[in-house]
Amino acid sequence: GQNIDQPTEMTATEGAIVQINCTYQTSGFNGLFWYQQHAGEAPTFLSYNVLDGLEEKGRFSSFLSRSKGYSYLLLKELQMKDSASYLCAVQDSNYQLIWGAGTKLIIKP
Amino acid sequence: GAVVSQHPSWVICKSGTSVKIECRSLDFQATTMFWYRQFPKQSLMLMATSNEGSKATYEQGVEKDKFLINHASLTLSTLTVTSAHPEDSSFYICSARDVREGFWEQYFGPGTRLTVT
16 A cells, blocks of 8 residues: 655754654655645645755755655754644655645744 | 635535535646645545546545536636535645646645535
């Protein structure tokens, strides 16, 4: 079966760095996405990785290792507005998105 | 960036009635649209995938006769919840993708919150 695992909840301090991990087992791989979702809102796109390595975009970076079925989202200089759920999604061989359950990130002052 | 709109943003209806939700891609042509449902504190659940001009493909456990999907044009898909019941109350989100661009990102609409009383 297809499976995406990520922690249910994480807590971090404003100004700090946090890493949210995602491991996956899917039938085929055509890229991994990270989305941010604030409560009551639709997800918004953060990053897309299809090749191994680190993609940096401002305060957010995303890493992928296809051989390990592993990705992480790194958030630097945390701000209170970063409190949200972070969703990991893998595109399988049919270009269907398989979603993780999301990681709720709580930022404390 | 690509914009997807949904209408209405929220709706309250009585049990037994039908509700139609529209999803539009505003500045691109969506060859594929997806409909998701999300219950509180849960992740997105894909309900169906629709390609323009063809019948929608429903996920296992989703009743196609209850959730009618029409994707009549490259910019519009509709989801009709027929004979709604309180258990259908949820956050319905559509997303759209233009595969011809060669980039597989799904652009999400803002969601529609449905409450069935």
